[in-house]
Amino acid sequence: MKALPDLGPTRKLKLPKEAERTLPNGLTVIAIRRPAVPLVELRLRVPFARAHLARAALLSQTLFSGTAELSTVEIAAELQKVGGGLSAGVDPDRLMVSGNSLVTGLDRILELLGEVLSGAVYPSDEVATERDRLADRIQVAQSQPSHLARVALLRRMYGKHPYAVQTPEVPQVRAVRPAQLRALHAERLHPAGATLVLVGDLTPEKALDTAERVLGTWNGGGKQVDLPRTPPIEPGPLTLVDRPGSVQSSLRVALPAVERTHPDHAALQVANLLFGGYFSSRWVENIREDKGYTYGPHSVVEHNVAGSSFVAAAEVATEVTGPALLETYYELGRLACLAPKQEELDQARQYALGTLQLGMSTQAGLATLASTYAGFGLRLDYLPEYAAKLAATTLDEVAAAGAKYLAPARTAVVVLGDAERVEAPLRALTAVERA
Amino acid sequence: MERHTLDNGLRVVLAPDRSAPVIGVAVVYDVGIRSEPEGRTGFAHLFEHLMFQGSENLEKLAHFRHVQGSGGTFNGSTHLDYTDYYETLPANALERALFLEADRMRGPRLTEENLRNQVDVVKEEIRVNVLNRPYGGFPWLKLPPVMFDTFANAHDGYGSFDDLESATVADAAEFFKRYYASGNAVLAVAGDLDLAQTLELVQRHFGDVPARPAPERPSFTEPDLTAERRESYTDPLAPLPAVASAWRVPDPVSDFTAYLPYVVLAEVLTDGDASRLVERLVLRDRTVTTVGGYMGFMGEPWEVRDPTALLLQAHLPPGGDVDKVLRTVEEELDRLATDGLAEGELARTQARMATHLLRDTDAALNRALRMAVLEQQRGTPELLNDLPRLVGEVTEDQIRQAAAALVPQRRATSEVIAGGNQ
Known part of the structure; x- marks a missing residue:
């Protein structure tokens, strides 16, 4: 029999170089260096607890659907020019914008993110399109056993807590109007309590400077919304x-x-x-x-x-x-x-x-x-x-x-x-x- | 990047990268779904499972425990033209990973009990991924039988339950002997490693794997379509209609220059909200809910041989009109072929592709896997690093020619009729 080779010496966990700054408007920016490929990864996390379920879901699908200056297609094309892409999603805790681009496009991807955060307009036509798409997606999800089991489990685990229902019903989605998205954006999409993480082939301090220059004007304000602690899981039938x-x-x-x-x-x-x-x-x-x-x-x-x-x-x-x-x-x-x-x-x-x-x-x-x-x-x-x-x-x-x-x-x-x-x-x- | 061939014919690719203290190890065998015998659909995949059931010096369960007990993760997967086995671990487990892969290259423990157990597991895998969900196997299992005529290209690669249940230990032994030969395999290691030391470890563990030559690989090619083919089926679980079309493309290996523009074309058509078909079908006409375009039935542009295809796939809203969608796609392809691209359209698509290609290779394991297959199918693992540049060199004329080739009479289409709650 051949013997299993031993492991070599364990190496200590080594943390990457990073820098952090909280901007005057409340946004915390964390920049981390990993230069293996010439790219940058971006994650913006904005607290979103207790946001209206259907409106929050549709907002995440229409955040990039246009500003006063740029259409959906223009935003997407501008991002692509620097090898970039951004998308948004929500869960009961937060709204998350994720994306990446060539590292040479860091300024530009942040600029476009900033334009959307300060100036998304939720145009009626685009909202109508995304509303139908979201309704279709939910209908498909409702035919998937994994989704149905998850829905039943959350209800069983969380009872009356906001975590109990995490997917809106189709009629709730259909009832959402653009003005409600603008109102939700105005109320909740603020830098206070939000965190922007940038990871890539970058110099952390310089990346912070860039983020501050571009996103320092994202307006402050907003209010902190907390969820009650989850109830204990009730055993039973x-x-x-x-x-x-x-x-x-x-x-x-x-x-x-x-x-x-x-x-x-x-x-x-x-x-x-x-x-x-x-x-x-x-x-x-x-x-x-x-x-x-x-x-x-x-x-x-x-x-x-x-x-x-x-x-x-x-x-x-x-x-x-x-x-x-x-x-x-x-x-x-x-x-x-x-x-x-x-x-x-x-x-x-x-x-x-x-x-x-x-x-x-x-x-x-x-x-x-x-x-x-x-x-x-x-x-x-x-x-x-x-x-x-x-x-x-x-x-x-x-x-x-x-x-x-x-x-x-x-x-x-x-x-x-x-x-x-x-x-x-x-x-x-x-x-x-x-x- | 270094390439070696051991005396037993095993090809080895090593790529050091000290950016993180981890390694990726991949062993790729030149056998896949297209090589399985008639009456044994799903056998390549079933056999992949058997390669985890113990080997010369290892009991059942030992492989999993040794990889994970060294801080790593593992898997294997079966493709049309290859089967891969891989693990990624902290760099101090390099020798252990090589030992584990070498041990099963010498031979898996093929027993009746393990075979029956894994037939059951595979049946549950097929139920999860195909039978118990909407759009199961669409289009990767549904479209090949429309497009192709030979068993190799057309059959269900997951396999029928009848065929899986008929599989024997003797079949498995024969399959191993024929296809899992040292001369039919590539080992790739990427990550935090020393070249000389790693080569020595590779020699130590794989050097005594008995030499067996690669079997002759038949050509699986088929003639292109000369008339449109279209089939439909009712999916009892699907709430919405869907459609997928495929067109044959040039040989990805022997005619790479002609193939490459199709890879870029798929992205021009469907990558993001500024792409041709998303803008037209999703945002303007609202005739589809989603549309995607990609290369190869398993979506791997750089890891497939001839015959293969460019695929477009769309999900429609309730009551959606598939014919109308197909006509609009024809119109958009024709517009692209005739009028060409807009200012900057190609460059921005190529920039985004560069990001995707670089991002794919950030993880040591992904580099190892891609290099192993590139070595196996092309003998050029360094292509990994050249792809962003090569994609960037595709010209507008090439895109127009590729678009012009996607005509209805060369098209195979599979349509899902929604049978679920609507």
Whole structure:
């Protein structure tokens, strides 16, 4: 037998060069140097909590639909000239503008962003076009099991909290008028509390100067809007959503979790990895590699501004829906009741540490990471802190996190599938309520 | 960038880049969907799964655990003309990654139990991606049988459940012996590495992989269409109509100069709100909700051989008129061929393409993957670095000629009739 080669010496996590400045209008700009390719990645995060769901969604699709000087097509063409592109999206926490361009186009892409932020006009024709497109997209999403399962899960997890509904209904979208978009923009699209991240082949201080020169005139003001903390996830009967004829069941399991700065965070991350957070986890090795019930099961700790949660997801064959849930309870229960092995901890820890390095190894990865962290008041220097916590996590701490957070008795479970075929096997395992 | 060939025929490409302490490792075998035998649709992909089920010195599950337990991520994927296996890890795991790839190049552990398990897994993969969702397999599985006549080019690369269930361990052993030969593979490593040391490690781990020559690769070419082909099918889950058309393009490898303008044309037509078809169909006429244009049925312009195609794909609003959309596309192609491009239109499209090409190669793994395939299909991994410049050299005349070639009588079209809730 040939022996597996040892790893070379571990290299310390090295943070890239960066600079940060908060402009007088309240915009925080973070510029990070990664010169591997002559490009720049851009992420602008603007707090958008409690914005009207349908209006916010349509605003994100029409932000680039014209200013007093430029049409949709002209904005797109001007961006393209410098190899650039920008797009916007919303979630219950923020509006995010993402894009990139050749690094020589940094000034220009910021200028165009600034023009849109200060002067988007939401022309009636363009709004009408995008309104129809958004309605069509939502209709298509509503035919996708992953979307339907997500909708049901959010409702089950969050009850009356604003996170419970994240996609508008088609009639709500159809009711949105351009004046409402202008009003929402005027009310909420302000630099206070917003963060602009620039990553690329740039000199950080110079990039800050450019951002200040171009975006320093984006008007201040606006108001801070906060969400209440998310309610605790209520355990209870499994929620069964009928999708007649479905050849697979979408299985979703939610559990409580903690934010990145919580003392239990690193241990919970490891416990999540052990359960289903990576391929070499108990759940994946069980229901995929041993039993062949499913293709891509995975679990993740999701962080939102108002609270964190653990979500496990698998699409399983209809005929093994009951058995798949049984194995899911079994693997959660095992983590909640029995201490894991040291080698499992070592393997998961190494994975968590290594993937931190990988996540920082591209401009786009760094930009998304820095922007996400900024949304939680964190900076890239959180990474070495987190790495140190992972390195120090003990078996007892992982076992305690398993018991505290991953107990099957605390789960909120949603199954979307052919109810006629899956309800009886599910009822053999737990109480079931039809959605 | 350095190229080597080991004594057993394995080709090696190494590309150091010290910008981040990570590496990407890719092994590409010259076998794909087009090479699978009749009666064994989906076999190339099923076999890809079997390459993760243990090998000469490794138990089942060991590969995953060793890669991830070294801080890395892994995957494999099956394409029309190749199958890749790859991992990206912190640079201190380089030797381990080479060991893992060399071990399965010597031979996977093919057992009845693992085969049955992975047939089940693949069936669930097909259910997730094709059977249980709207527009599953559209158009990459639906359009080839309209455009092509031979089994190699026309068949369903994910495979029928019947064929998958009929697969045997003996089939797998034969497939490995024939196609997974050292002489039929390329290894590429990119990232934070030392050239001399890496070459020595490659030699140490791959040097004793038994030498087997590459099998002869047949030509899969077919004659171009001389009359329009069009088919439609009802997708019971799809709420809105959709359509995709494809036109054959020049051989991407042997006639690269003639092929390149089509790659740029696809972007002139559909990249962003300032592109021809988005402006016309989405923003002005509102006859489609989205339109996209790309090269090859799996959307990989630089990683496919002949025969291949330029594809246009559109989703329509409720009750949308597919014929009208196709007529408008004809009109716009004709306008482009006749009147040419607007001032600056080509340059801005090329600038955006340069960004995409550079961005694609920021990650060490992506560089390794692309170089491996370029080496395998062309013997020119350095093309990776030349693509932004070459794309920038395409001229307006070439774009006009390419647009002029996309005529209806050379077109294959697949139409989705919405059968879902409307």
